Amino acid sequence: MSLTGSRTVGRTGSGKSSLTLSLLRCIFTSGKVYYDGLDTSMLNLDALRSNIAIIPQDPQLLGGDLRSNLDPFVQHEDSALNEALRAAGLFSLQTGLEDGRINLDTTIASGGSNISLGQRQIIALARAMIKRSKIIILDEATAAVDHETDTIIQESIRNGLKGVTVITVAHRLRTVMDADKIMVLDAGRIVEFGTPEVLLAMDDGMLRALVEQSGDRDELIKIAKGHN
Numbered sequence: 001m002s003l004t005g006s007r008t009v010g011r012t013g014s015g016k017s018s019l020t021l022s023l024l025r026c027i028f029t030s031g032k033v034y035y036d037g038l039d040t041s042m043l044n045l046d047a048l049r050s051n052i053a054i055i056p057q058d059p060q061l062l063g064g065d066l067r068s069n070l071d072p073f074v075q076h077e078d079s080a081l082n083e084a085l086r087a088a089g090l091f092s093l094q095t096g097l098e099d100g101r102i103n104l105d106t107t108i109a110s111g112g113s114n115i116s117l118g119q120r121q122i123i124a125l126a127r128a129m130i131k132r133s134k135i136i137i138l139d140e141a142t143a144a145v146d147h148e149t150d151t152i153i154q155e156s157i158r159n160g161l162k163g164v165t166v167i168t169v170a171h172r173l174r175t176v177m178d179a180d181k182i183m184v185l186d187a188g189r190i191v192e193f194g195t196p197e198v199l200l201a202m203d204d205g206m207l208r209a210l211v212e213q214s215g216d217r218d219e220l221i222k223i224a225k226g227h228n
Helices: 016-023 045-050 066-070 078-088 117-131 147-160 196-200 206-212 217-227
Strands: 006-009 052-055 135-139 165-169 181-186 189-194
Touching: 016 135, 016 165, 045 052, 052 117, 066 078, 066 117, 078 117, 078 147, 117 147, 181 196, 181 206, 189 196, 189 206, 196 206, 196 217, 206 217
Parallel strands: 006 165, 006 181, 052 135, 135 165
Antiparallel strands: 181 189
């Protein structure tokens, strides 16, 4: 099953976060989980997790400067770090010439408490880009940010992560409607899996029901058709 550009949706408790934890071998699974055709239970745990990046709803950063957060082992030039920040959308978020713009020398408090949630998520995304992770999991990553920041992050993911499998557990339907594939979970089971347009065409489909109940129904359908 290919999950490139996949989005996972479902009601609370349906198993969305459990799916991501199973990929990282954080929870026991009775079945098999494969990464690029390899059974993950047979892989070295450090090797597996070093090739998967997860961006949670509230990313935590280390105390120090931004440079050390992005490249703790000093393996990259500043130009590469700045390119990752640009690709992740930090410079788009910081418009104008106002004081306090974040750069590589900016001091980051422990946990990232001195910068905004949106900035922390963009930095976490840039860190994943620098690592060249082959799988990036966004677990409700944009649930608590404003629409503008969410839009910047989603554009960064579409344009800056070529050849990377992105699995998104999303709070907003708008976030998932342009995915390559959407997986709908219910009580821990996959009940729907396919392109947004195909799932929306199912008369009794769960995704279609969620969209119909949304106040953005027409816009969501337009996004799904436009992606196709």
